[in-house]
């Protein structure tokens with residue numbers, strides 16, 4: 471197994487689990503004849519039962535490497551993220567849509583803080599459903615809800631499969647970026663699918679030449695003829711189609727880092743966006759400690775919008791996270807804090823600054839809203855200014 475000297479070493483138990491997962495992936499490669507697509511590798515590394523990064527016991531979410539975590543997300547950073555989302559969701563819930571569904575609920579922090587904020591807004595949903603692939607995270611979500619919002623916990627249920635129909639508000643924060651991607655390389659003007667092989671030294675990239683008919687349409691338009699490596703997102707787009715098929719009336723909000731296709735497949739983006747997170751270090755090596763690190767790619771929001779529109783949804787807005795949160799009222803919410811109480815105010819102000827700052831999450835992160843049969847609610851407050859749907 472590969473090691474990087476500058477990164478913290480995993481415990482012996484964690485290394486044992488990683489070795490077991492490496493064996494599972496190596497067996498899958500062998501069974502497939504010596505090569506698997508990167509999407510399959512990523513799927514096993516993140517979601518293989520009990521051993522994958524999200525299915526296993528890694529701490530994942532937290533403030534710094536000292537608590538054994540790998541990254542922090544907006545709901546973990548500040549309750550003002552959930553409180554601001556609640557300002558956008560409350561009027562929709564009031565339009566006879568008293569159900570919320572969250573995908574990939576992480577520690578359960580967003581669920582707990584959203585329910586508390588919706589209670590304050592006088593817009594408590596009757597039910598809050600969570601779709602979570604990881605049994606380990608489901609248990610953590612139950613614990614968070616019991617601790618932070620015990621009187622509301624009975625409203626929350628977990629779903630193993632999607633219902634045929636859902637009317638309500640859907641939310642997913644940093645879920646699309648956690649879906650497996652395929653990798654492709656254009657070398658000397660020819661496209662190859664970049665997959666994974668395994669030998670005595672561990673996993674390695676291996677490129678397979680592609681018939682031109684097999685090259686995804688989105689790559690055929692990649693400008694220029696210089697060498698590039700990039701990703702496609704069939705799973706996230708299939709997921710969007712499944713959400714659209716289920717959503718009979720309501721709105722779905724997905725918040726994540728990414729760009730429209732023109733920026734994603736831009737001639738200057740020659741190395742793609744694949745990134746790994748281990749103990750708050752971001753690095754590009756997906757073969758390091760399988761199962762102990764997150765693997766992600768940025769979202770191609772044009773692909774998400776096209777999948778949604780093909781399935782009959784309306785793109786009701788696309789904006790930077792900063793724009794969306796400010797439009798939805800994060801600044802007014804912050805005014806409820808007393809700035810003279812520096813001990814309470816400063817940490818919250820710093821966290822909100824991270825959510826909004828262009829140099830941190832404010833610009834790279836985007837919010838897309840997809841609606842069906844909700845024309846009376848448009849335009850949504852979160853996109854009142856700075857809507858960039860035109861760029862998709």
Ligand SMILES: C[S@@+](CC[C@H](N)C(=O)[O-])C[C@H]1O[C@@H](n2cnc3c(N)ncnc32)[C@H](O)[C@@H]1O
Pocket residue numbers: 524531543544545546573574575576577580601602603604607642643644645648649709
């Ligand atoms: C980066 S974490 C984000 C967690 C949380 N939303 C947050 O913001 O802290 C990604 C989450 O997406 C979940 N996930 C990935 N694919 C999913 C899918 N198809 N359905 C539901 N959850 C999914 C993972 O299990 C994990 O909980």
